[in-house]
Amino acid sequence: MKFYGELLVFAMLLITNLRVFFVKQVRRDPLVVLAPFTFTISILQVFAFGIDFITALGVFIGLLVLLSNFHAIFRYFEKLYIDHYSILMKVWAVFTVTLCVLAAGITIYFAPVEVPSRKLKIAEFQMRYKGRFADGFELIKPFEKANAVLTCFSPNFTPKADFRSLKNIDRDKIIIFFPDKRGDTANYVPYLQQLALENYTVFSIDYFADDCRWMHSKFEDLKISRRISIVVRSYLNDKLFASQREFYNYNIKMEIGASIKLIDDILAKLDGDGGANDGDNKVSTTPGLSKNQYYLVCDWMGKTSLDEYQKKYPEKIRDIFLLDSVEQYKTPGYGVIEETDPFLATLLGSKRDSAFSTSKMLALKTSQKFGGKNDIK
Structure with missing residues (x-):
């Protein structure tokens, strides 16, 4: 469960950051709500499984994404029109996307070897x-x-x-x-x-x-x-x-x-x-x-x-x-x-x-x- 929770966190962070390259001239940007939602899940991962390198990495990246999208979250709840995201935001998105991909790669490479007890008939x-x-x-x-x-x-x-x-x-x-x-x-x-x-x-x-x-x-x-x-x-x-x-x-x-x-x-x-x-x-x-x-x-x-x-x-x-x-x-x-x-x-x-x-x-x-x-x- 811990492994799949970590993958879910990095996948949602990836979606949150990639959206800035495709959102143009829209009334609202609903995908931005993934930022606080994903950060919350990363915190819950810590409470459920404890702190280690990968869960801490999920919280760290989740916090970066949340803070960098704070203005966009405000605009979403105020129903303000979005023309496009700035070049600076897109450069930041490249950085956070790279972090997410690396983190997901580390998670998969170091995935635990486990078999559910149910499959072992115990x-x-x-x-x-x-x-x-x-x-x-x-x-x-x-x-x-x-x-x-x-x-x-x-x-x-x-x-x-x-x-x-x-x-x-x-x-x-x-x-x-x-x-x-x-x-x-x-x-x-x-x-x-x-x-x-x-x-x-x-x-x-x-x-x-x-x-x-x-x-x-x-x-x-x-x-x-x-x-x-x-x-x-x-x-x-x-x-x-x-x-x-x-x-x-x-x-x-x-x-x-x-x-x-x-x-x-x-x-x-x-x-x-x-x-x-x-x-x-x-x-x-x-x-x-x-x-x-x-x-x-x-x-x-x-x-x-x-x-x-x-x-x-x-x-x-x-x-x-x-x-x-x-x-x-x-x-x-x-x-x-x-x-x-x-x-x-x-x-x-x-x-x-x-x-x-x-x-x-x-x-x-x-x-x-x-x-x-x-x-x-």
Whole structure:
């Protein structure tokens, strides 16, 4: 969806700028309203998918086009006659058209490699929660802001997937995945899909609670800017970033406890035991007394946290696996960006992976660690 939204923005900007070469002696120029409309869409892209190079480029070009067409927008709403656009406006249009074409070319060249879960015949759904680590989390109501987004990939495919599609899953093959904050769940999706194809049910939760800060700046810690802020800091000074691992370890430990409790609650609902979301509708972050056991998987940030948690609560953990322990994994901490974010992968010295070889390799290593298959097609 993000890729198509970006293409839509650049296509509408292209139309907005090309019109100045064809509009002559007209009462009104209706295409000029595309300028504010497109700028609004570019902003919505940021709120929906966060800030990165291409979404920021869309906002930047959209703002340039909006400001340069402000006078034309005014004339349109005042129903003033337009004879023609000036030479200066046409020169500016050539510049912005060139920018749009280059931006669209970059977007297409670095397009993500993705396959919808529906085509793979696996279930994918999300559950949204509000709350804090100190008090617990509860499912949101319509129009409420989510502080945690749970994404599940399950081998039990249903056309309208939700938590009820987990009814007949293999309880011995449940994985809870903890994404590195340089990737978030979105940049591990192909890997999580591969695990679901191998009959694992995988849960991954992105938290944005106000009592678990990852950055000192409030702006950098916002949902839309956290990932790019952490990526930039890691890219510019990897040694300094690595030196803060203990700080990340503390936050990941909070996420582990909360995630296990949330998933315990979901499984309790499926078993007809009500679950913590019934009654007071609140899920605490203290590990529950349920007999469910899970496999835990993390990337670079969570290594120490998983080790410590397994020692403290061995009755809850079947086994753990660290993605960054795989030598062939070229972008530890960033996710399978050769497939999900080829632009960033290129900056880090990797290439676009259209064969999903990275996600398949990581899924194979994970399955082997947990006693599963020795080959993945």
